[in-house]
Amino acid sequence: MSNSLKKRKAKDIIAAVFARSFLIFIIFLALLIIFGLFLKARPILSIVSLPELLFSSSWHPMKNEFGLFPFIIGTIEVTLLAMIIALPICMLTSIYLSEYAKRRFREISRFFIDILAGIPSVVYGLCGILVVVPFVEFTGELIGIQTTGYSLLAGGIVLAVMVIPFIVSISMEVLRMVPEPYRESALALGATRWETVKYVILKKARSGLIAATVLGFARAFGETMAVLMVVGNVAQVPKSVFDAAYPLPALIANNYGEVMSIPLYDAALMSAALILMLIVTIFSLTAHYALLKLGKTI
Amino acid sequence: MSRIKIKQLSISYGNHQVLKNVSLDIPDRQIIAVIGPSGCGKTTLLKSMNRLLDLNEDVAVKGEIFIDGENIYRPDIDVTALRKRVGFLPQHPYPLPMSIFDNVAFGPKIHGLDISSTPAVSGAQEETGKKEGMRRFVEHYLSLAGLWDEVKDRLHSPAAKLSIGQQQRLALARVLSIEPEIILADEPTSALDPISAKLVETQFKILKQDYTIIFVTHILRQAKRLADYIIFLYMGDLVEHATAGQFFSEPRDEKTRAYITGEIS
Numbered sequence: 135m136s137n138s139l140k141k142r143k144a145k146d147i148i149a150a151v152f153a154r155s156f157l158i159f160i161i162f163l164a165l166l167i168i169f170g171l172f173l174k175a176r177p178i179l180s181i182v183s184l185p186e187l188l189f190s191s192s193w194h195p196m197k198n199e200f201g202l203f204p205f206i207i208g209t210i211e212v213t214l215l216a217m218i219i220a221l222p223i224c225m226l227t228s229i230y231l232s233e234y235a236k237r238r239f240r241e242i243s244r245f246f247i248d249i250l251a252g253i254p255s256v257v258y259g260l261c262g263i264l265v266v267v268p269f270v271e272f273t274g275e276l277i278g279i280q281t282t283g284y285s286l287l288a289g290g291i292v293l294a295v296m297v298i299p300f301i302v303s304i305s306m307e308v309l310r311m312v313p314e315p316y317r318e319s320a321l322a323l324g325a326t327r328w329e330t331v332k333y334v335i336l337k338k339a340r341s342g343l344i345a346a347t348v349l350g351f352a353r354a355f356g357e358t359m360a361v362l363m364v365v366g367n368v369a370q371v372p373k374s375v376f377d378a379a380y381p382l383p384a385l386i387a388n389n390y391g392e393v394m395s396i397p398l399y400d401a402a403l404m405s406a407a408l409i410l411m412l413i414v415t416i417f418s419l420t421a422h423y424a425l426l427k428l429g430k431t432i
Numbered sequence: 433m434s435r436i437k438i439k440q441l442s443i444s445y446g447n448h449q450v451l452k453n454v455s456l457d458i459p460d461r462q463i464i465a466v467i468g469p470s471g472c473g474k475t476t477l478l479k480s481m482n483r484l485l486d487l488n489e490d491v492a493v494k495g496e497i498f499i500d501g502e503n504i505y506r507p508d509i510d511v512t513a514l515r516k517r518v519g520f521l522p523q524h525p526y527p528l529p530m531s532i533f534d535n536v537a538f539g540p541k542i543h544g545l546d547i548s549s550t551p552a553v554s555g556a557q558e559e560t561g562k563k564e565g566m567r568r569f570v571e572h573y574l575s576l577a578g579l580w581d582e583v584k585d586r587l588h589s590p591a592a593k594l595s596i597g598q599q600q601r602l603a604l605a606r607v608l609s610i611e612p613e614i615i616l617a618d619e620p621t622s623a624l625d626p627i628s629a630k631l632v633e634t635q636f637k638i639l640k641q642d643y644t645i646i647f648v649t650h651i652l653r654q655a656k657r658l659a660d661y662i663i664f665l666y667m668g669d670l671v672e673h674a675t676a677g678q679f680f681s682e683p684r685d686e687k688t689r690a691y692i693t694g695e696i697s
């Protein structure tokens with residue numbers, strides 16, 4: 135074997151070894167976090183059963199009642215609401231930018247989207263308090279619902295505004311990645327641009343768009359600061375979008391380190407964190423699985 | 433008779449001029465071959481004839497192309513309708529991301545074509561129903577493109593699974609399915625084995641009774657075999673255009689002579 139070939143093989147092996155080590159490290163880190171959370175959360179199960187922890191609505195740490203149900207519901211609802219608001223906007227925006235807009239306009243828009251994506255969470259929270267909360271209060275009044283404005287809806291709107299630049303930016307890249315000849319093939323048959331998008335581009339880009347959405351969801355689930363500032367933080371199961379809610383991340387951020395005098399409080403918060411992680415993981419895995427199935431049918 | 437007239441056509445990508453002041457009348461209901469070395473602007477010329485160049489923002493088109501007396505670069509032209517009349521077969525086949533069947537059914541579907549009036553189905557629809565009508569329609573065009581026998585048992589599997597040669601024939605079926613009057617074909621046999629290539633060539637010869645076929649080829653022998661009329665481009669210039677007989681037996685231009693004899697390529 136020649137010398138240079140030996141060198142190349144050595145480089146190949148080194149690269150593989152490094153890549154594998156880092157991968158193992160990352161997997162290890164994830165497992166470590168889950169395991170650590172689990173250890174810290176376990177004591178809570180000595181006084182409340184798992185079903186009670188998950189499905190009880192009474193949250194009175196003083197009386198040793200640790201029902202996380204309102205928080206779990208709050209998390210899921212605020213996230214779903216945000217995605218319901220965000221998704222149509224994101225898809226239409228990215229389709230417009232990728233398929234209809236001129237390149238110059240696309241570049242300028244990309245610049246502004248990047249700015250939006252870079253705004254810190256707390257600033258979105260402030261804008262939420264200044265604009266969205268009064269807007270929700272006003273809307274509630276209009277349709278005759280008593281609300282302070284600090285509500286599920288306000289949380290959903292703020293969260294939507296936060297994830298939109300993120301999802302739009304990825305979706306646009308995904309759409310731009312569809313090779314030009316696909317557009318040509320459809321257009322050459324006399325398809326309109328919208329028909330091309332609907333029958334060809336969206337199909338080719340589907341898995342990428344779903345991935346962008348899943349990433350957006352995962353981000354929205356864990357987002358704390360801005361949501362915490364506008365969502366009201368009342369431990370109840372909200373009856374309408376005008377009611378206050380209390381998502382898990384807000385619960386943890388608001389309380390951790392404060393009331394450690396109450397026994398098992400921190401174990402309860404740890405279990406909240408663990409549940410949050412599980413919700414995100416289950417959601418992502420399901421979405422990816424669904425994506426795989428979808429991909430096979432194309 | 434000529435329904436396609438090109439007048440002083442210049443095309444550039446950015447500031448790279450690709451076609452230089454091309455003027456030409458293209459005869460009707462014949463097979464026309466566009467030949468010339470790689471990069472001379474054959475694909476560009478073809479795409480200019482159904483406004484497919486519009487997709488690229490960097491392209492600047494000067495001059496006029498008249499089809500049936502109408503300048504297709506007039507701003508108020510209906511590009512969708514134009515493209516239905518002037519079908520395009522791309523150099524690299526990219527099947528639409530759907531089944532083989534749907535690839536052929538796509539064109540008629542978006543145009544709301546009444547398939548019962550097409551020669552493929554002609555009247556059979558009343559007895560057989562819409563679904564069967566479409567099936568016959570698809571079968572007709574897949575057979576025309578010489579693909580039917582290979583795919584008849586897997587019409588509903590994804591078109592992307594076909595071999596490149598099969599994809600190229602599928603693209604042919606697809607373009608025929610919208611019943612264009614003019615067919616632009618960019619190296620339609622480049623991915624085909626000699627037998628499938630022969631099939632497509634035979635097909636073209638049949639089709640020219642009804643269609644004007646303009647095709648690009650690298651292969652001189654193919655142009656000789658197939659074409660009634662030759663357009664020779666060299667580095668963006670229209671060097672010579674003439675009937676095939678004249679072009680090959682008594683070329684007027686020095687470059688043509690050199691190209692035919694293989695001195696330049």
Ligand SMILES: Nc1ncnc2c1ncn2[C@@H]1O[C@H](COP(=O)(O)OP(=O)(O)OP(=O)(O)O)[C@@H](O)[C@H]1O
Nearest residue numbers: 445448450469470471472473474475476477488490
């Ligand atoms: N999208 C584009 N952007 C910039 N330049 C382009 C583009 N498409 C083609 N060109 C250039 O225009 C010239 C002509 O290209 P064209 O594709 O028309 O050549 P061709 O004759 O079809 O070549 P081939 O036989 O290799 O397919 C080439 O120099 C090419 O680099």
Ligand SMILES: [Mg+2]
Nearest residue numbers: 474475523618
């Ligand atoms: Mg070409």
